[in-house]
Amino acid sequence: MRSVRARAALGATVVVAVALIGAGLAVLLVLRANLTDQAGLQAEVAAREVAGQLALDVPVQQLDLPDAEEHPVQVTDEDGRLVAVSKDLVAVTGTGTARVGPRVSALPTSTGAGTDDDGSGDRHGGEDRGDDDANAGIPARGEVSTDDPDFTNGTATVDGDTADHRFASVSATTGAGVTLTVHAGAPLATEQKAVGSVRRAMLIGLPVMLLIVAAVTWLMTRRALRPVEGIRAEMSAITASEDLSRRVPEPGSRDEIARLARTTNETLTALEASVDRQRRFVAAASHELRSPIASLRTQLEVGAAHPELLDVPGAVTDTVRLQALAADLLLLARLDAGERPGSTRLDMGALVHEEVSQRTGDRIPVTVSVPPSEPLEVTGSRSQLARIIGNLPDNAQRHAESSVAVSARTERGGVVVAVGDDGPGVPEAERERIFERFVRLDDARSRDEGGAGLGLAIARDVARRHQGTLTVTRSPEGGARFELRLPARPDPGR
CATH class of the missing domain: 3.30.565.10 (Histidine kinase-like ATPase, C-terminal domain)
Known part of the structure; x- marks a missing residue:
């Protein structure tokens, strides 16, 4: 591109584009992270609610599980076997197991959630559970892990609709000492919708913004360089006319262009003075050279026509004058050319x-x-x-x-x-x-x-x-x- 305006507009557009793309990516990443964290928090809350029920020895058949469309839940034991699952949950990924059935029907608890073969309600054949030694190491009540949950991303299919979810895994221990893991999910639809909306807005707004930046830069650069074009046009006219008395227009601003115009006029003034001095020098030198040359020519012509009238001393004097004047002119020319003195x-x-x-x-x-x-x-x-x-x-x-x-x-x-x-x-x-x-x-x-x-x-x-x-x-x-x-x-x- 040969135009300064075009290069400036292109440069500004590229810089703004890079800045906007970088800022847009940063906004998308931050927005995605925040919304994902919110979904993870919702999933953790749902998981801890179910884990709290397990810690209170609520039978798995009586667990109050949230709606699968909002928070799909899957409960597994230490061996990864499915213990409980939300109703209408058809398929799930990203949790402890991909199984959604069949469920485990009996789970030993301290409150009789599980039964033995004789129906006595005691897993140990009716032995007295009041013995302190027999009850050693078994908590009277269950507890929910206070550690930070594990978060994963996966999918859940409910009633044939598959959606992305953020799953939180929380461990709970029943009163019988059985450790179960609750996997609860929260849909990422809100996060995806928000990120998609922002992305679409940026894809639409970015070209518009770049067009505005390019147009504004073009117009501002054109306005800023308008005095430069005036200076160029005047300099071109001065060159064409060889009239060094003309001057370029000086803008009223105090910026670099105004200083350029003033410097240009100062240069023109110095150039005009130099050319004028050179013209006067040439005219004066021609005038000074004319006298000894004319005198010498006259004496030689007279001598050629009448040898007896030849004034040899006068001719020598004029020649010496001419030689001295030529030497002076030569020295001045060398000095004007910037000849540096010796050392x-x-x-x-x-x-x-x-x-x-x-x-x-x-x-x-x-x-x-x-x-x-x-x-x-x-x-x-x-x-x-x-x-x-x-x-x-x-x-x-x-x-x-x-x-x-x-x-x-x-x-x-x-x-x-x-x-x-x-x-x-x-x-x-x-x-x-x-x-x-x-x-x-x-x-x-x-x-x-x-x-x-x-x-x-x-x-x-x-x-x-x-x-x-x-x-x-x-x-x-x-x-x-x-x-x-x-x-x-x-x-x-x-």
């Missing part, structure tokens, strides 16, 4: 001395102030950090009047490289704008002298990718002071 161990003091010593042809000499014994170690890309050390003095040379100073020191667990000049400085309102690409505050300055406006942008991007910062403030000499702060390399000895 080379560097001494910023030594790097500052090396880069400044290689500078030739500066309009104003550059002074360097680095503590000789202070460790200024950082971790990063040597070429990229050297690019910053080269760009900052280049920028200072364009604006300084008489001095450019470069210093390096440690401060609060970091390394700080500062470049200051005594020029006009940078207005406070422009101190962030100068780090944008292709920005030159002095528009009147020629591109040959002022550069393409990429040096400071490259320097800040490199600083950020080294977990550092590049800021500009006012120098003590009155000009601009650029400070590069990098995290110091941890001392492995600590």
Whole structure:
């Protein structure tokens, strides 16, 4: 299934079905057990009533047995012989014996329930039963067992109708010491009818319940996902139109979908800004490249037509400018692509001395102030950090009047490289704008002298990718002071 609504509805339906089936089976089992226990209790009561009569030495022919349709009763002796049975009981199973006749006609009791051959009423030939020794071990009265009865399930056939019963077996001892077992049953029709009714209700109600759950889940999921469909439709329209100024609708709720819509709009905003920045970058780069290329082409065309007029130094200068601009654009492209800086161990003091010593042809000499014994170690890309050390003095040379100073020191667990000049400085309102690409505050300055406006942008991007910062403030000499702060390399000895 490709639809979230369908999967949600199916999943909810399956879960509810499993829960309802489990709960239904549990209800049926509990109901069956309770009703069976009730039938067993009724059977026990009937059995104990008959057993009480036997304990009182009531003759078996005079036992008051309950109606066989309600409580079929069967009495057996210790050998399993049938002693008494309910009237109209045709067949029985699940008791001590399946026999329902013939009955035992005589049973020895202490009250004359049985007779001997001479009719004296004494089983021992008329001997005196008053003798204590003769009466030893024979209870004066019978008793009913107080142990829990044995329960079994069986059937009883009464007047041709066979039904399931719950039988209880209770032992009773007559006054003559004869142990008899009374098997009394209670019909399970009520239990079967109740369980059947519940089962039928569940079989009918379960599909209806599942249909309701599926429908409700479908509708609720559809309602919940309606904003998602709106977001999808708007994103599809944005993709088709390529209009990044459009935004997806944000629902008024505070749930996950609302947060998704807000995040999507934030992503669109960032994407729009990135595309706009890229377009401006391409336009500015094309504009900057056009000047040296046009100048170089003009000089080459003139040289081809009039070799004596070829300005070779000018052509070399334009070529150098073009090469430097291409290198800057390539570095910015790598930085935008997320190029990670290296992990080379560097001494910023030594790097500052090396880069400044290689500078030739500066309009104003550059002074360097680095503590000789202070460790200024950082971790990063040597070429990229050297690019910053080269760009900052280049920028200072364009604006300084008489001095450019470069210093390096440690401060609060970091390394700080500062470049200051005594020029006009940078207005406070422009101190962030100068780090944008292709920005030159002095528009009147020629591109040959002022550069393409990429040096400071490259320097800040490199600083950020080294977990550092590049800021500009006012120098003590009155000009601009650029400070590069990098995290110091941890001392492995600590």
